[in-house]
Amino acid sequence: MASNGCPVDPLLRTITGRWTTHILWLLYTEGELRFGELMGLMPDISAKVLTDRLRMLERNGIVLRTQKQTIPPQVSYELTKQGQDLHVVVRALNTVAVEWQALGWEPDKGFPALEAAE
Amino acid sequence: MASNGCPVDPLLRTITGRWTTHILWLLYTEGELRFGELMGLMPDISAKVLTDRLRMLERNGIVLRTQKQTIPPQVSYELTKQGQDLHVVVRALNTVAVEWQALGWEPDKGFPALEAAE
DNA sequence: CCGCATCCTTCTGGATACTG
DNA sequence: CAGTATCCAGAAGGATGCGG
Numbered sequence: 211m212a213s214n215g216c217p218v219d220p221l222l223r224t225i226t227g228r229w230t231t232h233i234l235w236l237l238y239t240e241g242e243l244r245f246g247e248l249m250g251l252m253p254d255i256s257a258k259v260l261t262d263r264l265r266m267l268e269r270n271g272i273v274l275r276t277q278k279q280t281i282p283p284q285v286s287y288e289l290t291k292q293g294q295d296l297h298v299v300v301r302a303l304n305t306v307a308v309e310w311q312a313l314g315w316e317p318d319k320g321f322p323a324l325e326a327a328e
Numbered sequence: 329m330a331s332n333g334c335p336v337d338p339l340l341r342t343i344t345g346r347w348t349t350h351i352l353w354l355l356y357t358e359g360e361l362r363f364g365e366l367m368g369l370m371p372d373i374s375a376k377v378l379t380d381r382l383r384m385l386e387r388n389g390i391v392l393r394t395q396k397q398t399i400p401p402q403v404s405y406e407l408t409k410q411g412q413d414l415h416v417v418v419r420a421l422n423t424v425a426v427e428w429q430a431l432g433w434e435p436d437k438g439f440p441a442l443e444a445a446e
Numbered sequence: 447c448c449g450c451a452t453c454c455t456t457c458t459g460g461a462t463a464c465t466g
Numbered sequence: 467c468a469g470t471a472t473c474c475a476g477a478a479g480g481a482t483g484c485g486g
Binding site: 447448449450451452453454455456457458459460461462463464465466 | 470473476477
Binding site: 260281 | 469
């Protein structure tokens with residue numbers, strides 16, 4: 211998979227993927243969260259996928275993982291300083307998403323409200 | 329593939345994917361472009377993938393396709409009004425990408441500059 | 447010049463069952 | 467509680483060749 215020349219491409223590849231921005235959004239709005247809390251806030255995600263995403267974000271310096279060796283063990287996640295840079299992106303995405311939702315936009319269907327007005 | 333509750337998810341699924349933001353960036357910075365011009369500006373993309381992306385963006389009301397029935401035929405693409413909403417997202421992505429690039433960030437490697445400073 | 451059809455390969459997300 | 471290991475299905479990316 212040859213690298214695209216665009217500098218945005220590698221960043222995009224890391225922060226996209228099924229649940230990634232949702233995780234970032236939650237850590238941004240709720241602050242530090244435990245694994246189980248994240249599971250609770252995302253009812254449809256599986257433990258494996260959540261772990262995958264968190265580990266990937268950790269490798270990339272975007273989230274910080276803190277393990278407390280208690281019984282039962284507790285692990286919590288928070289955004290790193292760099293991870294917080296992404297709030298601009300996530301907020302921009304959220305703004306447009308909400309705006310388009312209000313216009314009736316749906317993937318592969320476009321903007322029904324606008325077409326009807328023609 | 330059950331829909332995630334997050335309103336950002338469908339939008340994200342549309343504008344991500346290997347070349348999509350690059351296309352949006354070019355249409356945003358260069359304005360209207362012909363198919364061949366886009367190919368020239370993205371040396372590594374294949375015609376099929378470019379067509380796929382453009383058709384998908386067209387279906388979603390993000391780009392406008394204009395065909396001129398000349399010989400040889402010319403087809404040009406530009407952002408729709410809604411497509412221009414995305415410049416906020418693309419600009420945010422670009423800002424962070426450039427910032428992180430300056431810090432030595434690489435996918436799956438994190439921020440070497442910061443780790444060295446510890 | 448622009449694009450469609452076909453086929454193939456890779457990557458991703460997810461289900462399920464098990465562990466310290 | 468917070469994972470790990472394995473396996474699988476489907477989607478996405480891409481190469482190639484034909485067509486208006």
